Every structure is written in C-alpha cells, then in structure tokens.
Amino acid sequence: MKAVEYLKQVLTERLKQLDWPVDDQVEVEVEKTRDARFGDLATNLAMNLASLLKQSPRQIADQILAGLSFDSNIIERTEIAGAGFINFFLSPEYLRNEIIEILQAGTEFGRSNIGKGKKLQVEFVSANPTGPLNVVSARAATIGDVMVNIFNTVGFDAKREYYVNDAGRQVQLLGESVGSRYCQLLGIEEPFPEEGYYGEYVVELAKEILNQYGKQFTQLDRGTRNQKLATIALEKILRSQKEQLEQFGVYYDVWFRESELRRNKAEQQVLRYFAEKNLTYEKDGALWFKSSQFGDEKDRVLITKHGELTYFAVDIAYHKNKYDRGFEIVYDLWGPDHHGYIARMRAAILALGLPREAFEVKIIQQVNLLRDGEVIKMSKRAGQIVEMAELIDEVGVDAARFFFLMRRISAPLDFDIELAKKQSEDNPVYYVQYAHARICNILKFATQRATNVEDLLPVVEQVSQKSVSKLLNRVNLKLLQAPEELELIKNMIEYPNCLIQIARSFEPHLLTQYLQNLAGVFHKFYHNHRVVTDDVELTKARLCLVAAARIVFANGLRIMGVSAPKEM
Numbered sequence: 001m002k003a004v005e006y007l008k009q010v011l012t013e014r015l016k017q018l019d020w021p022v023d024d025q026v027e028v029e030v031e032k033t034r035d036a037r038f039g040d041l042a043t044n045l046a047m048n049l050a051s052l053l054k055q056s057p058r059q060i061a062d063q064i065l066a067g068l069s070f071d072s073n074i075i076e077r078t079e080i081a082g083a084g085f086i087n088f089f090l091s092p093e094y095l096r097n098e099i100i101e102i103l104q105a106g107t108e109f110g111r112s113n114i115g116k117g118k119k120l121q122v123e124f125v126s127a128n129p130t131g132p133l134n135v136v137s138a139r140a141a142t143i144g145d146v147m148v149n150i151f152n153t154v155g156f157d158a159k160r161e162y163y164v165n166d167a168g169r170q171v172q173l174l175g176e177s178v179g180s181r182y183c184q185l186l187g188i189e190e191p192f193p194e195e196g197y198y199g200e201y202v203v204e205l206a207k208e209i210l211n212q213y214g215k216q217f218t219q220l221d222r223g224t225r226n227q228k229l230a231t232i233a234l235e236k237i238l239r240s241q242k243e244q245l246e247q248f249g250v251y252y253d254v255w256f257r258e259s260e261l262r263r264n265k266a267e268q269q270v271l272r273y274f275a276e277k278n279l280t281y282e283k284d285g286a287l288w289f290k291s292s293q294f295g296d297e298k299d300r301v302l303i304t305k306h307g308e309l310t311y312f313a314v315d316i317a318y319h320k321n322k323y324d325r326g327f328e329i330v331y332d333l334w335g336p337d338h339h340g341y342i343a344r345m346r347a348a349i350l351a352l353g354l355p356r357e358a359f360e361v362k363i364i365q366q367v368n369l370l371r372d373g374e375v376i377k378m379s380k381r382a383g384q385i386v387e388m389a390e391l392i393d394e395v396g397v398d399a400a401r402f403f404f405l406m407r408r409i410s411a412p413l414d415f416d417i418e419l420a421k422k423q424s425e426d427n428p429v430y431y432v433q434y435a436h437a438r439i440c441n442i443l444k445f446a447t448q449r450a451t452n453v454e455d456l457l458p459v460v461e462q463v464s465q466k467s468v469s470k471l472l473n474r475v476n477l478k479l480l481q482a483p484e485e486l487e488l489i490k491n492m493i494e495y496p497n498c499l500i501q502i503a504r505s506f507e508p509h510l511l512t513q514y515l516q517n518l519a520g521v522f523h524k525f526y527h528n529h530r531v532v533t534d535d536v537e538l539t540k541a542r543l544c545l546v547a548a549a550r551i552v553f554a555n556g557l558r559i560m561g562v563s564a565p566k567e568m
Helices: 002-019 045-053 057-065 091-106 135-153 169-185 200-213 220-247 258-263 266-276 311-324 338-352 388-395 397-403 418-423 428-452 456-465 469-473 483-492 495-505 508-530 536-560
Strands: 041-043 074-081 085-090 118-121 157-164 256-258 279-283 287-289 302-303 328-336 359-363 365-371 413-416
Touching: 002 041, 002 057, 002 074, 002 085, 002 397, 041 456, 045 057, 045 085, 057 074, 057 085, 085 091, 085 279, 091 483, 091 536, 118 135, 135 157, 135 328, 135 365, 135 388, 135 495, 135 536, 157 258, 169 200, 169 220, 220 388, 256 258, 258 266, 258 311, 258 328, 266 302, 266 311, 279 359, 311 328, 311 338, 328 338, 338 359, 338 365, 359 428, 388 397, 388 418, 397 413, 397 418, 397 428, 413 495, 428 508, 428 536, 483 508, 483 536, 495 508, 495 536
Parallel strands: 118 157, 118 328, 157 256, 328 359, 365 413
Antiparallel strands: 041 085, 074 085, 279 287, 287 302
C-alpha cells in the first residue's frame, strides 16, 4: 500500500477509535511537505479538528498519535510541529522497495484510475481557417495535447477535438481577399475588402490557385468566383494547419466542422428545447435567450432581427452535440480575447440541464517571443502575427513544447528563443533531457564493463526487460543508504501524484517543474556518487536506482511530447 493511502487509512481508523463527533465534517488529508526538515508527508488534521473539538491543535495531535503504532516498513518516525502539524518520515526500506515498483511498472509507472473511465473532451486551438497558426495557437496546442495525455494516464477516456469555423463572415472575407489578389495577379482590378486578410500568405494562396487552376475563375461573376476561391483556400489552409500540428506532435481525434452543424440544422434542437423551457423571448424583432437567469450579466441574442443565427446560437448547438456524443466533461481552451464569452456559454450549458462541473473554460494567455531580450513584434511572412511554423523551424519541437508548458496557463509566457536553442544546462529542456541521456550512458558503460564484473550484464539487461523478480535475488538494495540516493527515490515516487495534481488543477506547468527538480536531484546524486565501481553489489543496487530514474524521466518526457534522447 502506498504511504499516503496507508496514513489516511490509519488516521481515519484512529478518529473512529477516539469516537469524536466529526462524522464527515473533516476530510483526512496527507500531503508532501515543502521542506524535508519537516518529514516527507504531513497532515493538518489536528488543526482542522480544533474548532469542532474546542481543543488546541497540539492537544488533538497528541491524542491522535497516543497509542498509535505505524508499520515500520513504511513510517520510520513521526513528530508534531508548529501549530499542530503531524509530520511523517518515510522508512528507507519503503523507499528502496519503491525502486522495484518503478522497475516493474516501466512505461506504466504513473498510471492511476482517478478518472474512472469518464469520457472527457478537450477542444483546443480551433483557429479560424483563414490564415496560418500563430504562436498562441502553438501554446494552446501543447497544453491541450499534454493535458489529454495526462487525463488518459490517470484514468479518463479523453479525446482531442478541433472545431473548424468553416462558415460565416470570416470565410466570406477570406474568399474576397483571395479573389482580389487572384485578379491582381492577372492584371484585373478587384477591390480588396476593408476587413480582409492582408498577410502575405493570401498572395501565396492566390498564386497557388492560379498555378493549379489557371484563369478559369475570371469567367465567373464576382460573388460565385469568391465563393469558389473561399472553398479552395479554406481547404488549403486547413490542410496546412493539420500538417503543422502533426509535425508538432498533435493528432486530433475529431476535426468537427461548423458547416456540418449548420447543414444538419442542429441549432433548431436548441431553439425548440429553450422554447419548451420558456427560456427565450422576442424583442425588437430578435429572439433572445434568458442567459441572465443562469449567471450571465445580460440576456443574449440567438436570432437577429434580420433572421440570421448568431455565432452564439451555433456554438450552443455545437456544445450540445458534444454532450450528445457522450462526453461527461468538456474543456474548452480559449484565447485571452474570449474571456468575456465564458459567462454566456456557461449559462447555455446550465440551461441545457447539464451540471456545472460538466463544462470548463481555460484561458491561454499570450506569448511574447524574445530575442536578445527584445520582444519580436512582426512575422517575416504574415504581417501582424508570428507564425507557429517559423518558431518550430528555429527552436525545434522539443524546446517549443517544453517552453510552452513552463508557465501557468493563466499567465503570459515570455519565450526566450536564444535560450531555447542553447545546448547547455541553462536550457531547461536540455537539462532534463541530459539527465535521461546521462543515465543511458551509465547503463551502456555498465554493459561494457560487464565482462570484467561477474553477472553485471544480466542485471542491466533484466532492468531493461523489466524481469525484476529475478533481479531481486541478485541485488541488495539495502546498500542504498546515502542521503542523495534516498532523496532521488523520494522525488521519483512523487511522479504519479504530480500527474493527479495536474489533472485536478489543469496546470501542466507543474510537470516541467517536477522534471527540472528531478533532474537537479539526479545530477546532484551523480556528482557525489559513482554508479559503476569496483564494489559489484553496490554497483548493481545503484544501477537499479538509475534505471528507475530513467523510467520516470522517459515517462514524463513522453507525456509532454518531448523526446528522451539516449545520447547528447
């Protein structure tokens, strides 16, 4: 049994023995301490009970521990500290046994089942298909992709979805913009739309279409021509976006098109449902939704006085479709300019009869690209945006994904391009990858030395094959006693808890923090202790230790979509 679950069970049973009238008013919580001086795990149970029992927390802590005996193979000792915290120090024996669990689990280490198979969807990026993806899209792509990986690792059935806005005013403007550039290339005067797309990519699209289709569109009237050019340009942009995302390691389960939603008249189901629930009314010739009844600041228009569906109405239909497909929890990742849209969308979800916890919006803040300390303001190709492809080409997929995860999603991200390109320990992703590569080098060196060290080769090979049961008969893990060795184990076993915490908080930056910290602890161990020495038994024990660490690094990097190189 894991230490946290063990302590929760023991403390819960102790409360029953004391017959305190707390019922379900107090939850037994056990967490990792922030400072190793105060043990490995701690609970504030006594402090939470103080107001109910009308006693001081320290008195309560004394009573909880009085007469309690802990399994010495798990808990070495306890202490009461501060205002009434109960601190627990893990047994070295417990820590050493955790190495075996990591080796046995291998690529499965970190998995849990807190999701209990619930169907969950994360919709992210969903950029208008009217231009190239930018660096904010790249940040959203990284966050969404990694969160789905983590949700699936902790027991959810999670899917990725991209919503294609292939209908409406923006597509019309795309057609007009491409149409104007297409005609200009042929020497034909065609006014450019005032709200059109001015990027150089529009000229390139027009050139591609001209090379592929020739002058045939000049024979059509302006409206028909622009409509056909919009369709062609849209598909080209979508194909490019999909290719860029896949090169970035992001593969969607579903590309859902708005046009399909409109074609099936999905919004009519929503309008009928709201009407039946008396949630709509007519005013000034428009149809309004009573969103203010569900927490929105005011009611919202569903159909304009001109009889046109609003984007909001279609968006409600799209979200209803998500739940109709069986998703129990839906996450939308939006840009900072969509913050004001949250309340109305949440109101719609509640009006559809769904629970509040079924819908979450996460705002992905902007990205500031820095070069030599200066903010980059303009793209070489796209005018006022910095393209995702440009950045990936310059720094690579690994650095980009790692850096995009390094800050809390609700905070703007300063992306230092020169740092991301550095091949040194100053670069966070290099620092973590180097730890993995260093371990691989140690194992390779041990293999090369094995001809001179009896039965060392089988140990290394069996670690890689996860044949741990046989390995146990040949390795004395009790030889791992140094503080740096035990500290490394303590950090390794935090990995599953880190993933659970991220799934609950939707804060993937915690994974980069964890891996950077683990790398620091490993490098400290490595600088203080040789792994392969003339002491064969100690060598085998330390090989198991570093092989377990390699598994944790590899698993964490894989979830992030970052490579785990064997050599650097």
